[in-house]
Amino acid sequence: MFTGLITAVGEVTAVSQTEAGRELVIAARYEGLTLGESIACSGVCLTVRDFAAGQFTVGAVVTTLDRTHIGAWRVGTKLNLERAMALGDRLGGHIVQGHVDGVGVVERAERRDDAWIVDVRVPDDIDELLVPRGSIAVDGVSLTVVELPAPNLMRLSIIEHTMRHTTLGSLRAGHRVHLEGDILAKHLKRLAAPLLKS
Template sequence: MFTGLVDDVGLIERVEETEAGREFRIRSRYTGLVEGESIACDGVCLTVRGFGATEDGSWFTVAAVVPTLGRTALGRWTEGRRVNLERAMRAGDRLGGHLVQGHVDGVGIVRAVERQGDAWLIDVDVPAEIDPLLVPHGSITIDGVSLTVNALPAPGVLQLSIIEYTHRHTTLGLRQPGDPVHVEADMIGKHVQRLLAPYLASLSRV
């Protein structure tokens, strides 16, 4: 479980195909890692396979299997890419963002980026299955960052308002129109949708 509060931005140093899947070696400032722990990489919960340190800092490796590659943009990641990182929360930690599982629901595409006063407005085209879960001023996770839905300007379009701190401390400041982003809808909304599905289906048959 995560909170969507990014605590480091890592750098992909190496990408290779291994028996474990598509493996990424990521440079970060993390210390005290253990094999098997979870780290959200651009919002994707991945398992630490190895770690170490060099004169330039610390690194760890994670791998993505075929199902993960199929529902995320990890297959497009290359060396030199910067990624948002967050270690799994511990019981007793402050929940400063919202409950995030690191289970990406789909890949959105940045439609527009506009500076407006002291904020950056980012419009994102989202997959059709995510659109019903969006609520104005509700929670959404984009590339692992806990954010608030600023507006829903059109069907299938989500607007974000990025403050200066988030713009500077995450990779969202690098996003441009056409870029893919990982989208995870609010977990509570997904459970409510699932619980209501049989009731709504019965109404449609009346």
């Protein structure tokens, strides 16, 4: 379980294909890592397979690769990182599982006064979960949906702190991003489905 509040920006330093899937070595300033712990890497919950000073190794299996754009990550790719919550941590963002629901595509990214406004084209199943002022995780970052200007399009306003401490300040038109809908919205959608059919 995560909060969507990024604690480090890491960088992919090696990529290989192993029996564990697509294996990635990620440089990060984390200390005290343990084997088997979960780290959200740009919104994808991955398991630490190995670690050394200043780096850790994770693997992404085919089912993860099918749902994400990890297959495009190369040496030098920057990643938003967050270690799993510990009991008693503050929940400053929203409940994020690190289970990516789909991939969105940035349609527009531009500065408006003191904010970075980003429009993202989203798949149908994620669009159904969105409400203005609701929560969404974008590349693992907990954000608020500012508005829904058109079907399958959400507008985000990125604050200066988030731009400085995550990779979102580098978003441009055409960039692909991992999306995770709000878990409460997903459960409500599932519970309401039988009622909407009748």
